[in-house]
Amino acid sequence: MTAFDVTRFHSLLKTKAFGRNFIFEPSVGSTMDVARDAAQHGAAEGTVAAADEQTAGRGRLGRAWITPPGVNLATTLVLRPPHSVVRDIAMIAPLAVVHAVEDARALRPGIKWPKAVQVGSK
Numbered sequence: 001m002t003a004f005d006v007t008r009f010h011s012l013l014k015t016k017a018f019g020r021n022f023i024f025e026p027s028v029g030s031t032m033d034v035a036r037d038a039a040q041h042g043a044a045e046g047t048v049a050a051a052d053e054q055t056a057g058r059g060r061l062g063r064a065w066i067t068p069p070g071v072n073l074a075t076t077l078v079l080r081p082p083h084s085v086v087r088d089i090a091m092i093a094p095l096a097v098v099h100a101v102e103d104a105r106a107l108r109p110g111i112k113w114p115k116a117v118q119v120g121s122k
Contacts, residue, residue, distance in 0.1 A: 004052055004073055017046035018077065025049075027069065029056035035076035047078040060113075071122065090115065 006024050013019050021044050028034055028051040035049035054074040057065030067074040081089055094111045101109045101117065109119045 004050070015046070017044070019046065019048045020044075021047040023047065023049045025051045027051060027053040027055065028074075030054060030058065030065075031074045031076040032057070035078050039078045039080075043078055045078060045080045048075055049078075050075045 004024065006022065009019075009022065021038075023034060023038060025034065028049075031049045031051050031054060034051070035043075035047065038047055038049060051067070051074050053069040054065065054067035057067065057074065059065040077093075079089065094115050094117050097117045098109045098111060101107055101119070107119050109117050112118050
């Protein structure tokens with residue numbers, strides 16, 4: 001598996017805000033912690049924290065959310081929505097990723113509750 005190419009990512013990005021501020025680390029404890037810290041220090045909405053390896057991620061019910069290197073790209077997106085739409089975003093975001101992957105590749109991803117997008121068993 002090839003390493004994530006941040007320069008290529010930026011060259012292919014077509015959004016005006018989301019992903020324009022992109023924080024990438026090869027290995028982190030949790031992308032959520034990186035994104036939270038960035039948000040608390042004024043990072044713009046749409047900032048993405050990403051890592052090839054996540055060693056201390058947290059899932060539902062206190063479960064560990066580990067991302068081994070070279071297998072997945074762990075990401076967290078900084079959003080500042082009105083409180084009234086937070087629940088909707090949690091459902092819409094993975095659906096949007098599924099559609100984007102389907103459009104970009106001949107893959108059929110699925111959604112693993114609550115927010116993980118997977119292709120096959122990965």
